[in-house]
Amino acid sequence: MTAADLQEYVGVIDRMKSSLNSADFDQVFSLLTSDLPKSKQFLLKMELKRMAQPCSYFIDLRGHVDGDVKPYDYMGKTHYMDDNAIKVFEAGLKQYGSYTLGLYEEVLNTENNFRVMHRKQTEDRVRNALQNDGTFTNQQAEAEPELPPQYARVIHFGQYTSRRDERMHFSIDVEVELDGKRFQASTSDLSVSGCKLKLQQAAKTDAGKLVKLHFTGLEQEFMLGLEQGVAYKIVEVSQQGANQYLRLQRQQNENEQQFAEFLQKFINGNKRRYKVNLDNVSQSLLSKGYEQFYVPRINALPVFIAVRNGQPIPICALTTDYNKAIWQYFLDEQHQAVFISICHARRLKHLLQQNSVEKSTILYSFTHAVKGKLFFYSATHEELDASEQLKALFLGFGASKPSWRVFQLNLQRSSAAQAETPLTVPVQGNIKPPPPLSSLVKQFIQDVRYIVSFTDITGNESTFWYQSYPVDQQQLKLLAQFGHKKLTNTPPCEAVAVQYVNLRSESRYLYKTAVTVKTSADSTELSGHSRDFSSKGLQLETTLPVRFSKGDILLLNLPEMQKISSKYQLSALPYEVMAVSKSRTIMNLRAVEGDQPHVGRLFFQQLIQNNRAKLTQAEESPKYPGLSTALRNLYMNAQSHFALYVHRKGIRYEINTLAKGSAGNSLHQLLAIQSKDEQQLDLSLILQNNAISLHFAQQLKQMKRFDSPKAFELYVVISRNAETEQPELHCHYDYEFMSEQAKQQYVLSALQTNVLFCYKLLLSRTGRPDTDFIAPELSYISAYAIHKAKQLEEELWSVAGVIDAIDISAEIPWRFGAQAELSQQHYARQQALLAQLKQPVS
Structure with a gap:
């Protein structure tokens, strides 16, 4: 795509396309650009030569355009394009004379491409917002299409439901004795310590009251000897559709010990006949699984x-x-x-x-x-x-x-x-x-x-x-x-x-040996020594600080190792820098594989194989075993961060799961404005204009697991509808603004009359799930419903990324130079809105 500083000369570029490979190119170019400065002429000629380069890229527009994509064969390669792209491609072949880089970019920038449509929409939205001086009118709200809600599933960090015994889905008739009255009910699940009742007619009662149950259904088959009934306490009263449900906890006393033993035997003997209730264990598995993606990436x-x-x-x-x-x-x-x-x-x-x-x-x-x-x-x-x-x-x-x-x-x-x-x-x-x-x-x-x-x-x-x-x-x-x-x-x-699953592909071994290092461009050698190694890489410490950075290719010599090996030539071994310490003296290196096997990898593989018993693994032993897990539990029970999870489904990415801590933060409250329910959080606002596929997914595809997070900023403006007095939310990402000055203007305008919230979104790529961490839950569920266990495990394996949302609303006004009085007034409006959102709906 032509650079922004050459967009004003797009007419010249279009005129020159058909002459790119012709003999009179220079003559035509000189005529069309005679009035331009030499510097611009040079840039235009370089751009035209770039566009004329032969291209071998496959074109695959599946999921990227608003149209039906079909296979298209050209020069022995199968591309996937819609009718619009095919027209552009065939017209470009006549214009360019062959398949070039310029033609490839034109096909990827057709009018019905979602990315192009998104860019134009966001430019219009930001332009309208700035023209309205930060205020939002009813006409503007009507012009914006109303987005259908996209309710997310909410995972609660640190909240597990403990179970002393199993619950079994079991329906049997019972009589409930409450306040001297008896009425019919049936159990929906049953355990030794409690049960859940389904009532046909609602009863006026509250949690904490004591009731007596007469198990009329069981007494028809077994001699229980419970004429006085069994004492239970109401733990929860809920309504689901036309039915009222009571969750009960059995009261412990000596008289019911025989009944408790009977229930235990009855449940154990009927596990295979009736379903065991797995809801709470499944929820705990998901909470722990999603936590273990989040914690190592906090x-x-x-x-x-x-x-x-x-x-x-x-x-x-x-x-x-x-x-x-x-x-x-x-x-x-x-x-x-x-x-x-x-x-x-x-x-x-x-x-x-x-x-x-x-x-x-x-x-x-x-x-x-x-x-x-x-x-x-x-x-x-x-x-x-x-x-x-x-x-x-x-x-x-x-x-x-x-x-x-x-x-x-x-x-x-x-x-x-x-x-x-x-x-x-x-x-x-x-x-x-x-x-x-x-x-x-x-x-x-x-x-x-x-x-x-x-x-x-x-x-x-x-x-x-x-x-x-x-x-x-x-x-x-x-x-x-x-x-x-x-x-x-x-x-x-x-x-x-943090202690979590070791995602290294192989073990590392502690070993110190002399190493000299240089780059292919510089003949100066630096001395150092290895700290540890594996077949695929090593950690190197140099005597002097280095200027290398991630991605640099270094050539290593191992003089001491060469003395013990005549089979391998251990000089000029190519390694890539993966990380550099803050002191600039320690580097993590990875072997660079080429057409031929890496000599260093082959040498270290043999060294490890022949000396495994003598080598010491580089594993850190904690000073206080169990402390990391204890601190993790403390943090997960207290923190209030907002986490979004990106799932990969085939070639598509989607976001439909978020997590919240014990209290949640302001973004949880804002996403619940429309539903007025903290468990119904609408993601349509922050995922509008294909943000997931056009920005988050594109970043994830380019990221590796150890890469630093990619940062986005999200600006949410809340205004009042003049007619309904209801809050209305408008959302913009930082990449939608043409410049920092445009962003400043937007923020200062929004601070004047509306309420502005800002969040820094940090996108990280995840690795595989730590199945050891969720092994007890997975094993328990597998014993009763192997299909459900596989379904839950597949869900966790599909997680490709996690987004950590940080509230930076307090920092934004000062960053853009808002006056003290304006900042204080806005903060008061912000807190008033949050206080209003906390109030229960009448």
């Missing part, structure tokens, strides 16, 4: 705060491959974490006093190095809001430094009691209950009361805007109040890595 760094002698003490953080950079950022020159200075008592107290469900703020931070020591400066949104002068000084000066970071901080209450892994399946046979926490872990976390989550929301574009704040160099000394003093005795704060 972008927030959870820091666990213990309260000792009345003071908050950060004791550890739960780290992943995605949040390690945050942990490393808050390490000083002695590699000690400084969270005790960042999460001081005054800040935590201010967060706890917030009226909102989410206790959150924005933290701005930078560092300053003096005489080999690293000093941290940080300020929250509220601390800077007290003074416009200090706000501009801190933001403007801080954003000019390479260490500038913007974090979203979330504070959640926690308790050590939530660290135990709950029982999700009845204990029987080979299924054992999860092991309890060790006394060592219990002692370590016994004082944990809070979790502070740090999410890095810094961006290159946002830093540019913060740098525009004026800085008075004479006032820089005022920033000293935001500096954190060095502590003489800093309590230790440890990094605890």
Whole structure:
């Protein structure tokens, strides 16, 4: 596709298409471009030569155009195009003379291509929004097509239903004795400890009341001797259609022990005749499965705060491959974490006093190095809001430094009691209950009361805007109040890595041997040594920092290994850089395979095979076994993040599942505006204009499992319908704006009269599910319904990506330079709307 800076010369390009390979090309080109500058002539000629290059790409428009796609053979290759694309292709062959790159791009940009249609729609929507100065009229709402709701299935993190015994789908007649009256009912499921009743006629009763059941149906077949009935307590009263249901819990006493034994034998003897109720186990399996996709990819760094002698003490953080950079950022020159200075008592107290469900703020931070020591400066949104002068000084000066970071901080209450892994399946046979926490872990976390989550929301574009704040160099000394003093005795704060399935294709082995490295373009050699290796790669540590980056190809020599091998030539071995440490001295390398087998891979394969018993595997043993699982449970029971899951169905991608924490966040509330039901969340707003297939799916196709998340920003504007007074939602993504200035104009206009929410969406690619983590649930379900177990397992295997949504609404006004009064007024409207959404529907 022609670059944007050449779009004004598209007429010249069209005229020259038929002359691309002709002898008079230069003469015609000179005539048509004689009035253009030499630089533009050069760019146009390069563009025309690019378009004239022969193309061998297959064209496959299935699922990409609004039309019927059919096979089309050309030069021995089968393309898939609709009638419109075929016309463009055949006309282009006459114009270009052959199948070229320019023709390929034209076929992919026909008017009925969903991507082209989406781009034009979004440009029109943004243009209309800007022309309306951030306000939305009834006429505009009528012009926008009403989207059908796309209700998502909601997975609740950290909420498992514990079952001591099995429930069986079993219908039998019973008599219910309630308040001296008897009425007929029937069971819909039955267990030793309780049952669920189906009532034909509604009864006036509430949870907590005691009733007596007379099992008239069972007594016709068995001598139970229960003339006085069995005592139960009503746990829940629900209505489903025309029927009322009562969930009951059997009351324990000595007289019913014989009945309990009878029920246990009866259920065990009839498992194969009647279905065992698997609903709760299935729900627990899905919750754990989706959690295990999310937890290793959390972008927030959870820091666990213990309260000792009345003071908050950060004791550890739960780290992943995605949040390690945050942990490393808050390490000083002695590699000690400084969270005790960042999460001081005054800040935590201010967060706890917030009226909102989410206790959150924005933290701005930078560092300053003096005489080999690293000093941290940080300020929250509220601390800077007290003074416009200090706000501009801190933001403007801080954003000019390479260490500038913007974090979203979330504070959640926690308790050590939530660290135990709950029982999700009845204990029987080979299924054992999860092991309890060790006394060592219990002692370590016994004082944990809070979790502070740090999410890095810094961006290159946002830093540019913060740098525009004026800085008075004479006032820089005022920033000293935001500096954190060095502590003489800093309590230790440890990094605890998330334990999850090992997705490495093979084991790594610890081994140190000399390595020299250079690139094909540079003859300078660097010395280093291996830290560990596998047949497909190795970890290399160099004596000096390197300038290599991910994707670079290096040539390795193994001089010491060469002495023990005459079969393999261990020099100039090509390896690709996969990751570089923050110190720039440690690299993860992967063997680059070519037409011939990689010599290094063959050598290491033989080395491992012949010396497996002598080699030491590179596996990290945790300091406190079980601590990672305990912290994971604490975090999942407390966090309120919003997660979307991308499923791959054949060649298509779809989003129909989302997850929420214990309380949810503002985006959960906004998606429930239309349904007025927290369990009916409508995704049509954020998936409009094929966002899933045109942006999220395209990114996922290009991503690998270890790649950093791809970031999007979502802007949701809530206005009031002038006639109905009902809130109306309008959504835009950052990629819909033509420039940062257009985005700024849109945001400032929306802040004037409407309510604006902003979210950073972080898209990560997932790996395979950790089946060991869900093995108890999967095994239990398979014993009774193998088809259901396979269906649930297939669902988890189809997960291709996860989107973590972070609320950055508080940061956006300051980023784009909104006045203090405007920001405060907008914040008040925002909180009023959220408070209104919390109120129950009358």
